[in-house]
Amino acid sequence: MAKVVVDVMLKPEILDPQGQAIHRALPSLGFDGVKDVRQGKHFELDIDAVDAGSVAERVAATLLANPVIENFTIRVAD
Template structure:
């Protein structure tokens, strides 16, 4: 069983790292880029029977800084072989 937690800066918070990537891409000749924002994500391998509430608790209390960040959680059953590694 696997959970995917995405953590990103709130839209209202400046993302200098993303801006730097955006400018760099332009200066390197990659055209058509309007904006870049960078975030992080966590692939969490869970014991069977884990609930979405558990994952959300971890995301909220540990993985996210609520002052400047927001998160989304997705829980998936382990349908793929690599999930059993």
């Protein structure tokens, strides 16, 4: 059994209003020095297959990410 982590982020050229809202809230909470915030999605999949990474890649491309506006990264954790 492998744990595979899939992170899905909006492409850099796509506006990220959630990240912007967090970024703008930080100074009033006393946090300086944060220059940018981008928010995405994080998935943890438990996969029972010899090629867990390639299964996760197909799952991500099919179901977890919208390839028009999002990029994803795959990491096999153990």
